Amino acid sequence: MENWAEKDLKYIWHPCSQMKDYEELKPSVIERGEGVYLYDVEGKKYLDVISSWWCNLLGHCNPHISEELKKQAGELEHVIFANFTHKQAIRLCERLSKILPEGLCKFNFTDNGSSAIEAAMKVSFQYHEQTGNPQKTRFMALSEAYHGETIGALSVGDCDLYTKLYKPILMDIVRVQGPDCYRCPYGKNRETCKCECFEKAEETFAKYGSETAAMLVEPLLQGSAGMKIYPPLYLKKLRELCDKYNVHLIADEIATGYGRTGKMFAFEHAGVSPDIMCLSKGLTGGYMPMAVFVTTQKIYDAFYDDYNTGKAFMHSHTYSGNPLACSCANAVLDLLEDGKILERARENAVYFNKIIKEKFLLHKNVGEVRHIGLINAIELVKNKETKEPFDGKLRTGYQIYKKALKRGVILRPLGDVIYFNPPLIIERKDMDYAVEVAFDCMTEVLG
Ligand SMILES: *Cc1c(COP(=O)(O)O)cnc(C)c1O
Numbered sequence: 001m002e003n004w005a006e007k008d009l010k011y012i013w014h015p016c017s018q019m020k021d022y023e024e025l026k027p028s029v030i031e032r033g034e035g036v037y038l039y040d041v042e043g044k045k046y047l048d049v050i051s052s053w054w055c056n057l058l059g060h061c062n063p064h065i066s067e068e069l070k071k072q073a074g075e076l077e078h079v080i081f082a083n084f085t086h087k088q089a090i091r092l093c094e095r096l097s098k099i100l101p102e103g104l105c106k107f108n109f110t111d112n113g114s115s116a117i118e119a120a121m122k123v124s125f126q127y128h129e130q131t132g133n134p135q136k137t138r139f140m141a142l143s144e145a146y147h148g149e150t151i152g153a154l155s156v157g158d159c160d161l162y163t164k165l166y167k168p169i170l171m172d173i174v175r176v177q178g179p180d181c182y183r184c185p186y187g188k189n190r191e192t193c194k195c196e197c198f199e200k201a202e203e204t205f206a207k208y209g210s211e212t213a214a215m216l217v218e219p220l221l222q223g224s225a226g227m228k229i230y231p232p233l234y235l236k237k238l239r240e241l242c243d244k245y246n247v248h249l250i251a252d253e254i255a256t257g258y259g260r261t262g263k264m265f266a267f268e269h270a271g272v273s274p275d276i277m278c279l280s281k282g283l284t285g286g287y288m289p290m291a292v293f294v295t296t297q298k299i300y301d302a303f304y305d306d307y308n309t310g311k312a313f314m315h316s317h318t319y320s321g322n323p324l325a326c327s328c329a330n331a332v333l334d335l336l337e338d339g340k341i342l343e344r345a346r347e348n349a350v351y352f353n354k355i356i357k358e359k360f361l362l363h364k365n366v367g368e369v370r371h372i373g374l375i376n377a378i379e380l381v382k383n384k385e386t387k388e389p390f391d392g393k394l395r396t397g398y399q400i401y402k403k404a405l406k407r408g409v410i411l412r413p414l415g416d417v418i419y420f421n422p423p424l425i426i427e428r429k430d431m432d433y434a435v436e437v438a439f440d441c442m443t444e445v446l447g
Helices: 004-011 063-075 087-099 113-130 151-156 162-169 197-210 233-244 297-301 324-335 340-360 397-404 428-446
Strands: 031-036 035-038 045-048 106-110 138-142 173-176 212-217 249-254 274-278 291-295 368-373 375-380 415-418
Touching: 035 297, 045 297, 045 428, 063 324, 087 291, 087 324, 106 113, 106 297, 106 428, 113 151, 113 212, 113 249, 113 274, 113 291, 113 297, 113 340, 138 151, 151 162, 162 397, 197 212, 197 233, 212 233, 324 340, 340 368, 340 375, 375 428, 397 415, 397 428, 415 428
Parallel strands: 138 173, 138 212, 212 249, 249 274
Antiparallel strands: 031 035, 035 045, 106 291, 274 291, 368 375, 375 415
């Protein structure tokens, strides 16, 4: 039999990996997917409770999405998107504009999340430049933010694991000390607090607001930081503060959009609208790489003028508005339209959180179990009282990951935070299995 894993390692440099780790743990060679399951070439079954890096929204090889994609492939695979358009993109924007937070109505297409972030940053800067505020040349973002991996997106991010090494080549960002609800320096609780920590944002805006074009934020959930969750009130306050200083509020809903937080978009929890929203991941159900930023008429209008004024947004990607990706995005909306999937996911989220709490909360190394929507995170600590983390060198999360993988559950913890972020269609028996395996593996490693 052909050794696919060996051959893979001969050629492929995998993302976000120390390739030497693959000496001991070979890559799983996946042959097919169905619902929440993946199957490798040897027929082994894996439960994908992390939605293949958070993008698979409605299960693998969803029959409706696959069918729509096939149909589209038979009609039109791609077309230049400058001066040309197609029905799939138009339909998609029309449908999204009806469900997005109020005011978001103009769509710009890119082909991955990081690119959408960078396009949004460029638009914000250019807007200010063209409306009499050329001094607004900087960007603000929260501590421990994650907005992608390209140089601009990486600059606004603040997760040491990804950014630290590259600091010398990154942009100079204004960092806002953000919420840290598990280790709250104010001794408050995210369920009842008044976002006392927001004073840090106020201080930063007072100092740098006048030179800042936009503030980027992952609403309610800082995913890569370890599924850190903070209250909607923070976003409401941020909206007011941004208005006060004429700073754009850019919502990075790449991870939180499409029902992940229990509502279609996380910003809905706060009842306010951002000036620009970035979407990707769930947008195509995890089928095709595509992203959009959506903005307001007001921002759009600042670019709308005679060609020779030079006000156009001269930003492009070859695959902007790809019809295959748009067909998947429309198919996803077909499935979400009647609200039944989101409703079931909300009901199941209550169950999921309950069984996770019952299983994990009493363990000596579980510092916190937090959840939003179906996303649940278990933060492991060395000392529950002091919240002291484990020494990162022990790679505690990674040890648990390897054990769970053997038993056919894909966990991929963020450091020592074990989390679940399953497709919205996951059923209770699969939740039960994921929780049981994760707990067993954790106790095997930690006692
Ligand atoms: C994944 C992600 C990105 C980057 O998207 P890519 O498609 O991986 O470039 C940006 N922001 C958030 C919040 C994400 O989760």
